[in-house]
Amino acid sequence: MEVKQKLLNATCTYDDKLKIWSGRKAQSLFSPDLSIGEIIFGEMVNHPKLIAQISITEDTVLTREELHMNAMRVASYMRNMGLGQTDIVGVMGRHTTHLSAVAYACFFNGTPFHALHNAYEEACIAKLFGLTKPRLIFCDGDEYEKVKSATKDLQVTIVTMRNHPRGSVRIQEVLTTPVMQNFQPVRLKDGIDHTLAILSSSGTSGFPKAVTISNSHKIIVDYMAINNSNIQYTSSTLDWFSGLLMAIISGVFSTTSIIADCDFNPGLFCRAIGKYRISMVLLSSSYLAMFANSPEFQSADLSSLKYVFFGGSSCSLEVQRKVRSRLSHDCLNFCYGLTELNSAGSVNVNFDEKPNSVGRPIRGIQIKILDEQGEAQGPNVVGEICFNNGQKWLGYYQNPDETRKIQDSENWIHTGDLGYVDEDGYLFVIDRLKDMLKYQNIMYYPSEIENVIAEMPNVLEACVFGIWDPVNGDEAAASVVKKPGTQLEAQDVVDFVRKRITAKFKQLNGGALIVDQIVGCGNRKTNRSAVKEHFINNYNNN
Template sequence: MPYNTESNYNAEDKIWSGPQCSNYFAPDISIGEIIFHEMRRHPKLIAQISDTENTVLTREELHLNSMHVASYMRSLGLVQTDIVGIIGRNTTHIFAVVYGCFFNGIAFHSLNTSYEQSTIEKLFDITKPRLIFCDGEDYEKVKSATEKLNAKIITMRNHQSGSISIEEVFATPVETDFQPARLEQGNDQTLAILCSSGTTGIPKAVTISNSRNILIACRSLTTDDVQYTHSTLDWLTCLATTVSSGVYSTKRIIADNPFDPARFLRVIKEYKVTWLMQAPSHMAMISNCPEFEQANLDSIRFYNFGGGRCSLEAQQLIRTRLQFDCMYFMYGFTEAGSIVSINYEFDKKPNSVGRLAVDYKLKILDEQGNTLGPNKVGEICVYSGQYWAGYYGNPEETRNVRDSEKWFHSGDLGYMDDDGFLYIMDRKKDMLKYQNIMYYPHEIEEVISQMPGVAEVCVFGIWNPLVGDKAAAAVVKKIGSKIQAQDVVDFVKGHCSAIYKHLHGGAIIVDDLKRSPNGKTNQQLMKAYFLEVTDKNN
């Protein structure tokens, strides 16, 4: 177990508290300053290997590239109140852009490359970046979306006419006594701006401060570790990996391809990855691919996953390939800036997201705002003790998610058990009712996941004016499985005594689930597709 996670419970206030943490680094220096000096300590170590672009950078090379980027920004007169835009894949030089921003104390706003032009336009109109870094294949889309901003656009590869190439940026001279900037607002200053999940409406621009909390899941890393995550810079998992790789001088493997489970398994074996941060949807794909039978995951010491549900069967299958008992289910959300809890005791508490991480407090509220004790389901509220600048340019939504006493209202429903282990039930907004009886999609998903032949499942409600939300399901079959939609309906009926949880809305078999840009299952898109398919068949 990497560190103590014992929780304390105040029965009078009904508040759980995680252990306190002492900081290794001086409290007044920024993330950028830490990374700048740590990279100079280990110049010859390999910092980064791109599996898709076949490039290798030492820490010395990455450090120099980052100073070139920082110097380019300084030559343009950018100051710490400016924003830099990023909309790119995990290509060779994108992380020099990130570290360059850190060295200058300038926040970047990172968007997903799959966003439509209209979404890019609305998001960048919020932060108004002066520079935007993107891949050449997205240049025209980004240019059209940001034409009102008069921003300079730098392409990372596949350079287009009218763009500035990253090689031109690297040609910027670096002063001999280059030093990282001190933060004008201290560590309360914004480090990065990411995007909320955005499953409904336009994603919000979520600020992340220079708080040390971003390192909570990474404090056991050493120079011997090899890190990998497939997520991109618009997600907290990639930001945390980028920061921790710089702070702890690890080797990092990157790739810019769409997730491919077979390639992923090869990457783990070839580069001897020790530390992994993964989306549950990718875990389902891995355990369901033909290459999994021969998978070698012996090198992994930390298999971290979170951001959604993963079936217990898929977790157990992957554990059979791990040499160490090192699969850790995490819970967190972008606004909190780090993980909130982590489960180091899989066998004892399967499907729990564990005990609170260091320096966090948690309470459970009912619909009237009353605090609840152990084993009672309500909204999960979290206190980090850290400064949060809120949603950039959106004070109203900021007040909705964080109250006057600085508690985050997560919108997630869950409970704490008697041992201080947290369980996530569903999103508050996903609660369904059939004949006025409340139920949650995950309850039915857990039943269907036990069905032989099921790889992944998404359950949602189909509104009916007479009875309310009829449960319906979209199912991905395992390779070789011959199950049909009616089999799924019958299985739920035979294994669930509560009639209101039966699949009164029906089921469909799909090749893959609809997902948000970060790989999470998008329930709304899946429901829309279900209605489209069933309307055609009726």
């Protein structure tokens, strides 16, 4: 029987038998056998005098020729250590001047880097680097002692990128390494299926899992016009897919990258847009909210902006409309996907037409919506959002069991998010199936905090959930049942968590509430949504 397809527009079709929405056919901009490192290497050779990077906090400027030389020096240092395609390099740093050279060096050598966020605690670092066992780690001096302690059982060389403590190897020392004669990027043994990088995604245990990213060209943006006239900015570091993506965009399309080695500062960002004529921006939803609500926002010169991409979590329509009101044309783009997909899944390039949608599937991407029985659903029916990009994902590093939970036998990636696709092919995300929370785009699980609260002698039961904040995202809050006959105040719980957990994103930033009981479902499992609703209705009355 012939499958009927409906052409929704030039960018999206719908198969009403299979109930699948498809973006346009993917196109390869480069020879399909080239690795990401080979592509970037060639582009740097072709455009040596273009400005590659400007640091607005370290006051440095690098041409592509200079960045290319630095990357080859770092790559030569790695080769002198004997690192190859079967090894892994650790990375944990902010946007310092030479971080991009480290990334490109790994690409040139076919040596994947495993990137962690600098806010991770020592136990998390020990678990993740204990999994991939890097022999070489690049980190900021700010985190040197934490990284050193976490990797004490590994034979590892630690190179610091800034604020160098005694005992570390400085990046400046690495950059004195002579470039090997006739240096060329390696040919990958596994071709584009070779691992490019390893990022982090939260797992059911509470610890992040190691997500592999391949050398597939699907990571190269092919759905918008990018060239070397673009000036780009992102606050995302290499441990986020968005940070990795922007590093690749800069290398592949010879754009100029504006960087800062500090936490996102909306005032600094506003000034940078006008000064450097930034045209392309990629922000997390929380940073977009900070940007829109900053004192400098209304007076900032935003006339150079052509693409404003944001995503990673929900974003209020109020914030989106506020930003849109300052832009000269419809260039506000809500992005949606997940690290495991190794690319974006959908992008809304028509905010004015479909506010708050995350858009249609991009090139090479298919979307389907599944009900609780796993059956595909048609337009405007809510279910689990699933993506397929036409290739086999390499999975979580050394974790096939967790891989099978998210990728099925037909290579569909199950997001764990609830949403629907409307009659025009626009995807809307309405809720999460998962318990995972995100604070300023750093992922964590409520069970981690619940386990700490449970250690309090006067606590009988606790439930932790996220209270949405337009700037920070999910702020953890707790409803707590005290043991009969004991004394316990909400502030006692907040203070206890603060003492036991050092990470800011795992604090009870949303507060605590002492309750008589935790609301449960019929099977006595905690109903987080009901507990959260009760908290919201009663917190301000206590």
